[in-house]
Amino acid sequence: MPLERKKTMNVFREAASTWGSWDEYPVGPKGTDPMPYLSRARVAQPFFVVCEADAVVIHMAGKGEIQFRDLEPARMALEPGDSVYIPACVPSRIVPDGEVLQIRLKADPPAKEAVAWYCAGCGALVHAVELDDAIVQRGWWRAVGAFNADEKLRTCAGCGAVHPPAELGDIAWPDVAAAIEADD
Numbered sequence: 001m002p003l004e005r006k007k008t009m010n011v012f013r014e015a016a017s018t019w020g021s022w023d024e025y026p027v028g029p030k031g032t033d034p035m036p037y038l039s040r041a042r043v044a045q046p047f048f049v050v051c052e053a054d055a056v057v058i059h060m061a062g063k064g065e066i067q068f069r070d071l072e073p074a075r076m077a078l079e080p081g082d083s084v085y086i087p088a089c090v091p092s093r094i095v096p097d098g099e100v101l102q103i104r105l106k107a108d109p110p111a112k113e114a115v116a117w118y119c120a121g122c123g124a125l126v127h128a129v130e131l132d133d134a135i136v137q138r139g140w141w142r143a144v145g146a147f148n149a150d151e152k153l154r155t156c157a158g159c160g161a162v163h164p165p166a167e168l169g170d171i172a173w174p175d176v177a178a179a180i181e182a183d184d
Contacts, residue, residue, distance in 0.1 A: 011060055015040045015101050019172035019179075024104060024137065026180065035108035040101045041094065043169030046144050048091035048118065050128075053111035055086045055104055062100035067093045069118060091116050110136065115143045117154070117163065124158030135180050137173035144168065 014027065021041035028036045034056070048069060057066065059082040066076050066084055069091040076084065078100070086092050088111075094100070113136050116128040127147055131139030147153050148165035155162050 011038065011101065011103065014038060015061075019175045020170035022140075022171055022173075023176045025176055026108075026183075027103075028108075031108065033108040034105035035110075037104045037106060038102075039104065040099060041096050042099050043167055043171070044095040045093045046166035046168060046171070047115040047140075047147075048093045050089060050091045050114040050116055051086070051106065051111055052088055052113070053107040054088050055106050057084045057086065057094070058082075058103040058105070059084070060101040060103065062096055062098055064094055064096035064098075064100050067095065069116075091118075110134075113139070115140060117147065117166070119156040119158055119161055119163070121161050122156060122159040124156055126156050126163060127153045135177045137180065138177040141173040141177070 015038065018025065018038065018040050021043045022039050022045055024037040024039050026035050027038045048067070057078075059078045059080060061080050064078045066078055068074055068076075068086075071087070071090050076082075078084070078094070094102070112130065114128055114130045117126040118124065119126050129139075129143040129146070131143065133139035133142075144166050151162060154165070
């Protein structure tokens with residue numbers, strides 16, 4: 001059942017209605033800018049997100065870290081109550097330590113996004129995809145599916161390392177995309 005968009009909510013109660021990790025379901029009334037997107041997660045984001053507009057992550061529960069590319073510090077610990085500003089076009093990825101709960105504030109209407117994978121060994125960009133989907137969860141699903149299915153996409157041009165397929169864990173982006181589409 002889709003989450004209800006509303007002006008006020010108990011984030012912890014609403015989180016029980018999420019489908020899986022990294023839902024990023026819009027929970028504010030339509031036209032809210034920035035739009036709050038609710039996510040809980042048990043697995044690391046399977047890629048770095050690169051958004052054309054600024055975003056803010058409000059970390060509500062659990063511990064983890066946010067990783068950045070092209071920004072110092074490259075890693076920041078996350079604890080309940082932390083808010084992290086992510087400048088436009090800065091790749092970021094969140095890695096939970098257990099389960100986390102977050103609100104991400106993003107532009108509405110949504111700005112363009114891309115996803116990127118970097119080599120754990122040499123740090124080079126391994127693969128990136130600009131998303132052309134109005135519902136990013138659908139684009140994320142396709143991008144990870146293509147990355148996981150093609151060893152060439154997972155091979156680092158810098159050092160030749162072949163990276164394992166991205167871990168999807170309990171991610172349910174096709175269900176989330178269908179719910180967002182039905183809500184629109």
